[in-house]
Amino acid sequence: MLRILRGAGAAGLPTLAIRDRMIDEGSTVTRLLDKLEKAGLVVRDRSRPDRRQVLCNITPAGEALLSLLDPLMDAVDDDIMAPLSEDQQHTLIETLGALRTGG
Numbered sequence: 053m054l055r056i057l058r059g060a061g062a063a064g065l066p067t068l069a070i071r072d073r074m075i076d077e078g079s080t081v082t083r084l085l086d087k088l089e090k091a092g093l094v095v096r097d098r099s100r101p102d103r104r105q106v107l108c109n110i111t112p113a114g115e116a117l118l119s120l121l122d123p124l125m126d127a128v129d130d131d132i133m134a135p136l137s138e139d140q141q142h143t144l145i146e147t148l149g150a151l152r153t154g155g
Contacts, residue, residue, distance in 0.1 A: 054088070054093060054094070054110055054114050054117065054118055055118065056070055056073050056074070057070070057094060057108055057109065057110040057114070058110055058114075058115070058118060060108070060109065060110070062109075063107070064097060064107030064108050064109040065107065065108055065109075066105050066106065066107055066108075067081050067082070067085065067096075067106045067108060070085075070108060073152070085108060088114070091113075092111060092113045092114075093110065093111055093113055093114035093117060094108055094109065094110055094111060094114055095108070095109050095111055096108050097109070
């Protein structure tokens with residue numbers, strides 16, 4: 053979830069958008085955000101005109117944690133994708149994107 057929030061920028065990302073981008077739909081976004089917020093890795097903001105919408109942002113501590121994890125995740129990604137040619141990787145990425153967006 054921290055990786056999702058990293059790209060949100062200063063505006064943050066609504067919880068429903070986070071849920072839509074998650075792979076495991078069995079996990080509740082609220083419960084995960086509660087844990088990340090308690091750990092100081094994310095903040096939630098309801099100060100918008102529509103207080104039903106909660107915007108989430110990654111904190112500097114969350115960014116620092118991702119900086120430590122990025123090389124490890126990149127190595128795993130490289131290992132997983134190594135058997136595929138560049139064309140196959142491109143096709144896989146396009147297919148996964150279509151699945152995520154529903155078409």
